[in-house]
Structures are given as C-alpha cells and as structure tokens.
Amino acid sequence: MRVVSVMNYKGGVGKTTLTANLGAAAAARGLRVLVIDLDPQTNLTFSFFSVEEWHSQLKDGRTIRQWYQGDMPGRDMGLADLVVTPERVNAVIDAEAGRLDLISSHLGLIDIDLELAALLGGATTLEGSKRRYLDLHGCLRQALADSHFQENYDLVLIDCAPNFGLVTKTAIVASELILVPAKADYLSTLGLDYLVGNCAGLVEEFNDYVNHGTGSTNHATIHPSFLGVVFTMVQIYSQQVTLAQQSYIDEVRDGSRVPVLKSVIRNSPKHFGSAGEDGVPAMLRAARADEVVKEFDQLVNEILGALTEARGAHGG
Numbered sequence: 001m002r003v004v005s006v007m008n009y010k011g012g013v014g015k016t017t018l019t020a021n022l023g024a025a026a027a028a029r030g031l032r033v034l035v036i037d038l039d040p041q042t043n044l045t046f047s048f049f050s051v052e053e054w055h056s057q058l059k060d061g062r063t064i065r066q067w068y069q070g071d072m073p074g075r076d077m078g079l080a081d082l083v084v085t086p087e088r089v090n091a092v093i094d095a096e097a098g099r100l101d102l103i104s105s106h107l108g109l110i111d112i113d114l115e116l117a118a119l120l121g122g123a124t125t126l127e128g129s130k131r132r133y134l135d136l137h138g139c140l141r142q143a144l145a146d147s148h149f150q151e152n153y154d155l156v157l158i159d160c161a162p163n164f165g166l167v168t169k170t171a172i173v174a175s176e177l178i179l180v181p182a183k184a185d186y187l188s189t190l191g192l193d194y195l196v197g198n199c200a201g202l203v204e205e206f207n208d209y210v211n212h213g214t215g216s217t218n219h220a221t222i223h224p225s226f227l228g229v230v231f232t233m234v235q236i237y238s239q240q241v242t243l244a245q246q247s248y249i250d251e252v253r254d255g256s257r258v259p260v261l262k263s264v265i266r267n268s269p270k271h272f273g274s275a276g277e278d279g280v281p282a283m284l285r286a287a288r289a290d291e292v293v294k295e296f297d298q299l300v301n302e303i304l305g306a307l308t309e310a311r312g313a314h315g316g
C-alpha cells in the first residue's frame with residue numbers, strides 16, 4: 001500500500017481535482033484506492049457524494065472529524081469505521097479489482113487544528129511532551145499501518161487543506177510520497193521552496209524525537225519524499241504550453257529541489273470546472289478519445305510509474 005499526500009498551501013491550485021481524478025483513474029485501472037478528505041472545505045467528499053447524501057448518510061457519524069476529536073485521535077473510534085464506498089463512481093469502474101473508497105471530511109475539521117494544538121501543549125514533562133508530539137503527529141500514520149488498510153488498499157491518496165496545520169502535518173507524516181499541484185505563475189512557483197523547507201523541518205523534528213526521545217516509543221523515523229510538482233490549469237494553444245508558463249515551469253525544473261512531472265493538466269473548465277457534479281470525476285465521464293483524457297492518462301502513467309520506482313527505492 002502506498003500513501004501519497006496531495007498538498008500545497010496555496011489554495012485553488014487543483015489539489016482536489018487532481019486527487020479525485022487520479023483516484024478514480026487508478027481505480028479504473030484495477031487498483032484498490034482509498035481517498036481521504038482532510039480539508040474542512042469538504043470538496044473531495046462532494047466530488048463523490050451530493051450535499052444531501054452527505055447530510056443524511058455521513059455528517060453525523062462518518063467523517064474524519066469524529067476521528068480527530070477527543071483526547072487523542074483514533075482513541076474513541078477506528079479509522080476503518082469511517083470508510084464509505086461512493087456508489088456512482090464505483091458503478092462506472094469496470095476493472096475487476098478496481099475500487100474507490102472514501103473517508104469523508106466535515107466543516108468542523110476547521111476547529112480540530114486548534115484542539116490538537118491544545119493537546120500538544122498539555123504535557124507537564126519534557127518526556128511527556130515529546131511522546132505527545134509523536135502520538136499526535138504520527139496518529140494517521142499509525143492508523144493506516146493497520147492490517148485492514150495494508151491488506152485492502154493499493155493506494156491511499158490524501159487531499160490536504162491549503163495550510164500547514166497539525167492535521168496537514170499528520171498527513172505528511174503518514175505519507176511515503178508527496179504530490180504538489182501548482183499553477184505555472186510567479187507566486188505559485190515562489191512558494192515551492194518554502195513548502196519543501198517546511199516539510200523537511202517537520203521530518204527532521206519528528207525523527208529527532210524518535211531518535212532522542214522518550215525511551216519507549218512505538219514510532220519509527222519517517223522518510224517522505226516528493227513525487228513531484230504537477231503543473232495544473234496550464235494554458236495550451238496549438239498543442240503547446242504558452243511561453244510565459246513554460247518559462248515558470250522550466251525555472252522550477254532547473255532551480256528547485258522538487259522534481260517536476262513531465263505531464264501537465266491543462267486548463268479546461270469544460271472538463272474540470274464542475275468538480276464531479278454527478279459523483280463521477282471528469283476523467284471517467286469524458287470519452288476515452290478526448291484529448292484532455294489522453295493527456296491525463298499520461299499523467300496517471302507517470303505517477304503510477306513513479307510509485308512503482310519509489311517502491312523499489314524504499315525496498316517495500
């Protein structure tokens with residue numbers, strides 16, 4: 001099972017659109033996929049469920065908010081109890097083993113970052129505070145290590161909120177790989193090194209606590225790496241990326257510490273403008289011969305290929 005976070009602190013760069021379409025496309029290729037919505041905006045959830053369905057079936061007992069709530073995430077309920085199987089997308093996935101499951105989000109997740117931060121500060125000894133740091137930051141990682149997830153899924157995709165709060169950090173700690181959607185413009189490319197630096201800082205701190213910490217800890221060191229930057233909403237005219245955007249893409253490719261994926265997602269409001277209105281992401285709705293679908297297929301090839309390579313590198 002691979003765990004990949006889709007993150008960027010910049011809002012509106014296409015994180016959720018990528019997560020929904022990649023998850024659905026991977027399931028259509030026969031993978032058992034779990035997508036986790038960690039954004040209080042709940043957009044990923046609404047790519048697969050209608051607002052009415054969410055209210056009647058999920059809101060009161062089956063969202064990730066319930067899991068993060070309480071004295072320690074996951075203490076009162078198992079993560080596996082929150083998994084739901086959206087019907088409409090699964091009805092169009094005709095690969096034999098392929099399946100897409102979801103853990104839904106909730107607007108109330110917005111308060112959880114503060115509650116977790118309060119828990120983080122609650123310990124009275126240095127030992128205790130280190131242990132609490134590891135338990136809180138490592139909570140999602142520990143939950144996903146359970147055999148239920150390991151045996152039932154090939155790929156877990158986590159859609160992060162556009163921030164670097166504690167909930168997002170639990171996703172980074174849980175991930176083997178990080179995928180960063182970005183727009184090809186000045187501000188977006190400027191933020192990338194900052195993001196890489198912050199992730200590196202988190203990894204260093206976590207591992208430091210594991211290595212010089214609390215004596216008996218059940219946490220191991222983490223080594224997430226960047227799968228790459230995916231440029232999204234790219235302007236393409238006569239099969240070519242516009243010059244201005246190409247120069248931003250080249251700048252990141254040559255000058256930043258993150259790899260840049262070859263494939264891009266083009267700007268196409270016709271395809272991506274209405275995020276899965278009918279519960280089925282655009283790339284499973286449109287015709288196979290559609291130019292944009294073919295481009296997205298290339299991206300899926302590239303990402304799944306990189307996941308296989310990473311498996312080799314991580315020896316798992």
Ligand SMILES: Nc1ncnc2c1ncn2[C@@H]1O[C@H](COP(=O)(O)OP(=O)(O)OP(=O)(O)O)[C@@H](O)[C@H]1O
Nearest residue numbers: 011012013014015016017162266267268269272273
């Ligand atoms: N390739 C694309 N072409 C055209 N529109 C797109 C494309 N990708 C996403 N969009 C649209 O842009 C908006 C933002 O996309 P999305 O919600 O995926 O971004 P996000 O990074 O998840 O945002 P947030 O940070 O708020 O979670 C949405 O309205 C979506 O439908």
Ligand SMILES: [Mg+2]
Nearest residue numbers: 015016039043
């Ligand atoms: Mg989003």
